[in-house]
Amino acid sequence: MEPRSRTLWLRTEPLHAVVYFDEQCRALGRSLGLKGFWMGYFAFRTAPMGAVGQGAATAALAVFAPGMVGRALPSAWETVTPQQAVEARAGAAARALRRVVPRIEEHAAVLTEPLTAMVEDAPALARPLFTANRPLCDRADPVERLWQLATALREFRGDAHAATLADHDLDAPEALALTAGTGRVTHESMRADRGWSEAEWTGAVDRLRSRGLLDAEGNATDRGRAERDRIEDATDRLAARLLRPLAAPRADALLAALEEPARRVLRAKLLPFPNPIGLPDETDPGPVDESPSAAG
Secondary structure, three states, X not given: OOOHHHHHHHHHHHHHHHHHHOHHHHOHHHHOOOXXXXXXXXXXXXXXXXXXXXXXXXXXXXXXXXXXXXXXXXXXXXXXXXXXXXXXXXXXHHHHHHHHOOOHHHHHHHHHHHHHHHHHHOOOOOOHHHHHHHHHHOOOOHHHHXXXXXXXXHHHHHHHHHHHHHHOOOOHHHHXXXXXXXXXXXXXXXXXXXXXXXXXXXXHHHHHHHOOOEOOOOOEOHHHHHHHHHHHHHHHHHHHHHHOOOOHHHHHHHHHHHHHHHHHHHHOOOOOOOOOOOOOOOOOOOOOOOOOOOOO
């Protein structure tokens, strides 16, 4: 049985991810005058931290090539302010959720209290993206609030994952190449999506081979797969801190209540599979119960 913390990610990440894959969300940056999807991505993702530059953003985001980040930041702040970016992305994400999840406001009414309890109780130390997103959760619109809560939770896990990669002595392209070696995504798509040059990627693959984690074809060895499993297990352990304020029955009720809206997003076919964020396709061909479950 997968740990609750991983189930929490599997059922909140789809709610957050509409901001990357819904077509209207993807066009948001250009509508504000930003140059292309990626300038918008970096501006919107880092805006909760303020008008950060390349160095701080690269460190917080963990897996993107510095040059890719530097093409967007800090120049994006000449076009939009961080506050404008924060408001625009929350509004766009809420509109996307309203389009693809029937009765999303009823789901939000059930989910907000336990999600808020977790976000408010979670520690801030060494969690830069989570800490920047937490104050943004007190939003008047219930669907914007649900989306922002899901976002804060996923950034908490993301901060934990970045710390785990560093603890396992993996730099950014090595971490990505090891993931690609497990077959979850292709090497070329992962390299291009995160902005690493072919030479940088080849160097990372060679270093992983020297450690016995990848074979000659770039596939993960048994040792590499075990290392990847240890990384995921450690991330789950650190992310489990989120669930501390919920007793087990309440946590299970929350996870049950999240299943339907998450499945609706996946069924809407907004997300490609495989995808660079690692979400599996967990859509269920069976009937869907549209009534929110009690998670309070």
